[in-house]
Amino acid sequence: MxxxxxxxxxxxxxxxxxxxxxxxxxxxxxxxxxxxxxxxxxxxxxxNTVAQSLASNRSNSVGILVSELHGSFYGSMMSDIELALREFGKHAIITAGHSDEKSEKEGVEFLISRSCDALILHVEAVSDEYLIELKTRKIPFVTVNRYIPEIAANCICLDNEMGGYTATKFLLQQGHRDIAYIAGPLWKTDAKNRYDGHLRALQEFNIKPNKRLIYEGNFQEEGGQKGVQVLLETGIAFSAIACANDEMAAGAMSALREKGRSIPDDVSVIGFDNLVFSRYTYPKLSTINYPISDIGKTAASWVLNNLYIDRKEDIQHLFIPELVVRDSVKNIN
Amino acid sequence: MxxxxxxxxxxxxxxxxxxxxxxxxxxxxxxxxxxxxxxxxxxxxxxNTVAQSLASNRSNSVGILVSELHGSFYGSMMSDIELALREFGKHAIITAGHSDEKSEKEGVEFLISRSCDALILHVEAVSDEYLIELKTRKIPFVTVNRYIPEIAANCICLDNEMGGYTATKFLLQQGHRDIAYIAGPLWKTDAKNRYDGHLRALQEFNIKPNKRLIYEGNFQEEGGQKGVQVLLETGIAFSAIACANDEMAAGAMSALREKGRSIPDDVSVIGFDNLVFSRYTYPKLSTINYPISDIGKTAASWVLNNLYIDRKEDIQHLFIPELVVRDSVKNIN
DNA sequence: ACAATTATTGTAAGCGCTTTCATAAATGTT
DNA sequence: AACATTTATGAAAGCGCTTACAATAATTGT
Missing domain, CATH: 1.10.260.40 (lambda repressor-like DNA-binding domains)
Incomplete structure (x- = not known):
């Protein structure tokens, strides 16, 4: 060279x-x-970009940390961010945090030590304090899908509570009263918020949540399957299941079908995220749209605005999820 | 700091x-x-890893180039590679090539200029010559899903021809004789090879391929939809469609259903890749398994063996795809 | 007790670039 | 013509680290 x-x-x-x-x-x-x-x-x-970075203390690259490199959710986020950055000649350095505190910190420090100019973080396991401290370290970063009041300007996220509320409210409006809920891991704030939204909707209809109709899953297909199994074993009747994400909804649907329940005639199912595959399921899954593409683009804009370009656009920090009605929920009014 | x-x-x-x-x-x-x-x-x-890299001319990171950052196919590959590398304290720097020659070259040069110790490339648009030259540049790299005789030792790939053959042969064995084919973009070697396999199977059964029953799609859902539309417009009867990947198969299935054809009773469909979502389709998609996980791990091993660790394992360079039988193909014997 | 090893530490020259500051050349001003 | 500005270039000091090589200290053998 x-x-x-x-x-x-x-x-x-x-x-x-x-x-x-x-x-x-x-x-x-x-x-x-x-x-x-x-x-x-x-x-x-x-x-030699390494020498350039060392000498200039800039790298023209932004670090991205997602929980996993697979999954359509993260995939489209990374993709949108990369596209937006590349348009301005910036590059993405991507790494995974695996929803584990140590691993996430490691990832963040790795990105910092690579002198990324900024970070876009989808972190779940690190503490709020860690992120607040990160801000005092003068490292430009933005979090995605995580809201921390102290550093609100650095957060871009979805109103998960509202999404959970919307999903369950839709079921209620369609006449369902006995609604099971398959939650995500409740230590994750998004899972918790979605669940809270579910509860709020029930409350609005004066329905007492039945603890036994709530299952805490793992956000994966398997969680949905196990959830259905557990729910059916209770022997308590329910006409609908709200799932905290589409993957568990897909798992729930196949488990239900295996148990001879037809969807949506016997049981209605609603998901959350509107992943690509939700159009492929049978029946097509009704769900809550997570505008991941917009959020990814917004995160990229945040970085570009704050670092590279001199444009002072305002940026949307909170996104409102919308209902996507397809075929997996039956109106039983 | x-x-x-x-x-x-x-x-x-x-x-x-x-x-x-x-x-x-x-x-x-x-x-x-x-x-x-x-x-x-x-x-x-x-x-400061940047300073380390500059001084030592090593970076403890390997560059990965995939066509797109989204899509379950690339997702699981990246994921498996990252996991394998991290076990040895190595990091992945990931970028996208967008199946475009300029963009792919740019990505490769970016990774090189970041002094990645090695590269794992899923490139489609750059020429063989470029890759051969890359080898003479003394840059350790391995290609995934692309075989170039001159640098065979650097290639890890699937026998796409065999996969295409297996898929169509399965349809033939199930009694189908009028088989349509929705190909990928034929300038891509994997698409071409899969198609060649399809032809070989037909030939083995003494069936002349009907040009009009062949549609060249784009490897995306939409390609499958358009394909079905075009195929139906020919008015030529067919009892099965072989698709060059699962995404087009999913598109084909929904298009068929919209036209009132039921699967597999009216038309059988087989895919290729065995993406995660193929379990979610209705009916569940029969397909050819692309052992992407094994291939990712193998690529990572190649890098580890050649660069970091002193173990002399042999590495599998050619993977044989296997048939996955689910519900989308009917036996009409 | 002394040379010969060996183990441990320090010195200093880079790695390939950016950037401040100084200098030189070109231009403008009166 | 004398001086102030502006514009174009170069010299050289880093950026934070690695790594020969040199120097010193500790150990061993005889």
Whole structure:
């Protein structure tokens, strides 16, 4: 790999000048700029970004931490962010936190030590304090799907409580009164908030939640299956299940079918997230839309606005989830 | 952020010594090592990986390039690779190539300029020559899902031709004779190979392929939908459709259902890839399993073996896809 | 007791770039 | 013509680390 030094030699100028044309530092005469560009081309020169980062303390890359690299949820988020960044010549460095505190911290520190210019974090396990401290460390970052009052300006998130409320309210409006709930891991704030929304909707209809119709799952397909199993074993009748995400809804649907319950005739099911595959399920899943694409783009905009570009757009910090009506909920009024 | 210099000062040793304990260079006495570790802890010291990379020309990170960051296919690959690497303290730097030559090259060069120790590439648009040249540049890399004879040792891939063959042969064995094919973009080698496999199976049963029963899709849901539309418009009868991937199969299924064809009674459908969602479709999709998880792990092993660890395992370079029988194909014998 | 090893630590030269500051050349001003 | 500005370039000091190589201390053998 050619270095800046060889370029400067070939072009007959100093290192500094070459550096200036690399960075488009206007203070170079057209004539020398051309000489340098030619030399760069001739040597197939490519700046060493590591050296650039070290010297400038910038890296033109933003770190992204998601819980998992798989799953359509994170996938589209990463994808949207990367696309938005690349448009401005910025790159994404992506790593996974695996919903584990140690792993998440490790990931964050890794990204910082790579001198990412900013971070976009989908963290679940680290404490609020850690994130607040991160802010005092002067590291530009934005959290996705997590709201912390002390650093509200750094948070972009969905109103999960409202989503949970909307889902259950829809079931209630369709005439359901005996509603089971398959929750996510309640230590995760989004799972907790969705559950709270569910409770609020019930309360609004003066329905006492039945503890035995609540199952705490793991946000995965398997959680939905186990949930249905447990719910059926209680022997308590229910005409609908609200699930805290689509994956568990998919699991619930297959478990129900295996037990001979037809959907939505025997049991209605509603999900949450509106993942790509929810259109493929049978019946097509009614769910709550998580505008992940918008949120990803917004996170990217936050970074661009705060770091790279001089535009002062306002950014939306709270997104309201909307109901997506498909075929998995029956009106029994 | 504390630097190595401050640590050395606090511990009362030289920079070199601190560097040695960071890198576990055994040539440090237990006593001084403790002093240094203590100083590091006291200062909450974290090595600057950028400086490390620049000085050592290693980065403990491997670059991954996939076509897209979304999609369950790439998702699980990235996920498996990251997991395997992290076990050895290595990190993944991920970027997307968007199946576009310029974009893929840009991504590769970005990863190189980040001094990744090795690359794992899922590239589709760059030429064989480019990859061959990459090898001469002494950059350790492995390609996934792409076989280039000249650099066979760097390729890990699925026998796509065999997969295409297996899928169509299964349809034939189930009694189907009028088989439509929805291909992927044929400029992509995997799409081409799958199609070739399809043709071989037909040939084995002495069936002349009907050009009009072949549609070249885009590997996306929409491609499957359009494909079905075009196929039905020909007016030519067919009892089964083989699709070059699951996404198009899902699209084909919904299009068929919209046209009043029931699956598998009127038309059988088989996919390719065995994506997660293929279990959620209705009817559950029969397909060809792409052992993406194994391939991801193998790619990671290749890197680990070649770069970091001194184990001389042999690595599987060619994977044979297997049939997954579910409910979307009817036996009409 | 002394040379020969060996184990431990320090010195200093980079890695490839950016950026401040100084200098030189070109231009404008009166 | 003398001086102030502006513009273009270069010299050189880092950025925070690694790693020869040199130097010193500790250990061993005889």
């Amino acid at each position: 050619a270095t800046i030094y060889q370029v400067s030699e070939l072009a007959g100028v100093s290192l500094a000048t070459v550096s200036r044309v690399i960075n488009n530092n206007s203070l170079v005469s057209e004539k020398t700029k051309l000489k340098v560009l030619e030399a760069m081309k001739k040597l197939d020169y490519r700046p | 504390a630097t190595i210099y401050q640590v050395s000062e606090l511990a009362g040793v030289s920079l070199a010594t601190v560097s040695r304990v960071i890198n576990n260079n055994s040539l440090v006495s237990e006593k001084t090592k403790l002093k240094v570790l203590e100083a590091m802890k006291k200062l909450d010291y974290r090595p």
